Amino acid sequence: MTKQFPIDKFRTLETPFYYYDAQLLRETLSTIKEESGKYDRYCVHYAVKANANPKVLTIIRESGLGADCVSGGEIKAAIKAGFPANKIVYAGVGKTDWEINLGLEHDIFCFNVESVPELEIINELAAAQNKIARVAFRINPDVGAHTHANITTGLAENKFGISMQDMDHVIDLVETMKNVKFVGLHFHIGSQILDMGDFIALCNRINELQEKLYSRQIIVEHINVGGGLGIDYSHPDRQAIPDFKAYFETYHKHLRLRPQQTLHFELGRAVVGQCGSLITKVIYVKQGTNKQFAIVDGGMTDLIRPALYQAYHKIENLTSEEAVETYDVVGPICESSDVFGKAIDLNKVKRGDLIGIRSAGAYGEIMASSYNCRALPKGYTSDDFI
Ligand code: LLP
Numbered sequence: 001m002t003k004q005f006p007i008d009k010f011r012t013l014e015t016p017f018y019y020y021d022a023q024l025l026r027e028t029l030s031t032i033k034e035e036s037g038k039y040d041r042y043c044v045h046y047a048v049k050a051n052a053n054p055k056v057l058t059i060i061r062e063s064g065l066g067a068d069c070v071s072g073g074e075i076k077a078a079i080k081a082g083f084p085a086n087k088i089v090y091a092g093v094g095k096t097d098w099e100i101n102l103g104l105e106h107d108i109f110c111f112n113v114e115s116v117p118e119l120e121i122i123n124e125l126a127a128a129q130n131k132i133a134r135v136a137f138r139i140n141p142d143v144g145a146h147t148h149a150n151i152t153t154g155l156a157e158n159k160f161g162i163s164m165q166d167m168d169h170v171i172d173l174v175e176t177m178k179n180v181k182f183v184g185l186h187f188h189i190g191s192q193i194l195d196m197g198d199f200i201a202l203c204n205r206i207n208e209l210q211e212k213l214y215s216r217q218i219i220v221e222h223i224n225v226g227g228g229l230g231i232d233y234s235h236p237d238r239q240a241i242p243d244f245k246a247y248f249e250t251y252h253k254h255l256r257l258r259p260q261q262t263l264h265f266e267l268g269r270a271v272v273g274q275c276g277s278l279i280t281k282v283i284y285v286k287q288g289t290n291k292q293f294a295i296v297d298g299g300m301t302d303l304i305r306p307a308l309y310q311a312y313h314k315i316e317n318l319t320s321e322e323a324v325e326t327y328d329v330v331g332p333i334c335e336s337s338d339v340f341g342k343a344i345d346l347n348k349v350k351r352g353d354l355i356g357i358r359s360a361g362a363y364g365e366i367m368a369s370s371y372n373c374r375a376l377p378k379g380y381t382s383d384d385f386i
Contacts, residue, residue, distance in 0.1 A: 003237050005277075005318055009385045010354055016280040016298030018365045018379040020056055025275040025361075025381075028241050029063035032271065035244040039252050041261070045089055047227050047268030048074040050362040053379040056272060057081035066109070068227070068266035072099035079106060089224065089264065091138060091186065093118075093159055100125050103133075110134045112186040112224065114161055116170060119180065126179035136184035136224060137162050137170055141205040143189045143198070160188070164209065171218065184264075185209065188226025191269060196250045199228070203254035210256065224264035225251065231273040233312050236358040242270040269362040276361025278303045278377070279318075282353045283332070292327050294349045299331025300338045302377045303357060303364050307337040314358040315341050322348035329355065333372055 005019065036042040045066035048057070052074065058081050061067075066087030067078035078088055090103050091112035100122055103111060113119050113135045126133040140161030162170055174182045189202050202225060213219070229247050232239055247270075257263060280298030287293075305311035315329050324345045331338040340357055349355075368376050 005356060006382070006385050007318060007354065010279055010318070013380070014378075015354070016278055016296075016302050016377050018053070018360065018377055019277050019279050020053070020361060020379065020381040021275045022059060022381040022383045024240055025056065025059050025272065026063070028271060028275065029060065029065070031241050031244050032065070032267070033063060035248045036265070039248060039263075042248065042263050042265070044265045044267060045087065046271055047266045048078055049366065050268030051272045051276070051364070051366050052077045053365055054081060055379065055381045055383070059381070060271065068268075072096070072102045075099070075102055075106065075108065085109070089136075089266070097121065097125060101129070104129050104131050107131070110136050110183060110222070112136050112138045114138045116173065119170065119174065119177070123177040123180045131179065133180050134183045135174070135180045136186040136220075136222060137167065137182070138186040138188070139164060139167055139209065141187050141189065141202060143201045143205055167209070171216075182220070184220045184222030184224060186224040186226065188266065189228060191228050192230040193228040194230040196246060199225075199247070199250050200254050203251060207256050210258070219258050219261070221260070222262050222264060223255070223257065224266065225255070227266040227268050227270070229267060229270040231269055231359060231362075233359045234314065236274055236314055240274045244270070271362075273359055273362035276359075276364055278357040278360045278364060280355050280357065282349055282351055282355060284351060285349055291343070292325070294327040294329045294346065294355070296329060296331060296340070296355055298357070298377070299333040299374070300335060301333055301369050301371050301374045302331075303340070303360055304367050304369070305363060306340050307335070313340065313360060315344050315346065316356045316358065317347040317349055318354045318356045320347035320349065320353055325349070
């Protein structure tokens, strides 16, 4: 069944804007709680980078998830939304001094460290604050993921993490440092992963590493496997809540945790992706030589994924039931790549129609820019219309 949108409300708002279905978000969150809660010491963090809209963040915080941050700005946004600092993990290859200091001041749960120079600076800054920072090493597991090349992160050629060969050295080093405490290992192989086999490959790699560490009598308290679970962009309504049962079960079956180890997840897209749509209005229908264009008021500045990754988002005409015609749906930005979709079948389009670009809750609003001096899109949740 196709989703029903509050069209009358939409007509009163200035377009383009993001619309978040708060009920779907809450149902998604309770499924995550239920499925992860089946296993002892599974701890889920929300990857703030996917969407930091304050209303969305608040709903996620209310569900009890922790926060995965990749910048000082995200730490501030998470704290402002009420996430407890002891549930914040902080990753990123280029943490600056003020960002590390911010994490230390708030006493965040853990820094996911990606290089030796970074470890040294965290130790130094923690000493200056007279604190001991908890650190996990982000290990690059050299596991490929079957996803878009721009969003795989776990290969040796990527900039992320510490290589498996360097791990022993880093562990030796951390033991000589007074103001950092080594508490865990962190991994992340990529995003929009739908093949559970990729996660199984990660589990196998972590099992090998754990064996290696065990032979040195090292058992870390925390294993963090990152995020990456994908969503169905082709059918946003078919399985609006991703298969969290299969996801957590995969880790339960394939990852050998030692007693007392906690397993952390950092999910972004799977939490918020399907609850958001970009709502945009048709400005003109233009006849081209061999095709017709639906020119809308939203553009790549509002949702960059199609232009940047050739990503597919389902497009629907929310205000027409007339016979279907074929259109290229394009934005107003002065770039040829400002195209949401080519040869898209839509119910006949006329000026003023509202178009919904679906599955845009993750990496949509947060990646918006003001190129062409455009205003940033606003975001509403269904709670705003009650
Ligand atoms: N943890 C780490 C260390 C990450 O780098 C990421 C995403 C996540 C967790 C969350 O991954 P998720 O569960 O959302 O797949 N802008 C791109 C996606 C970039 C993902 C970056 N890292 C897109 O629009 O597809």
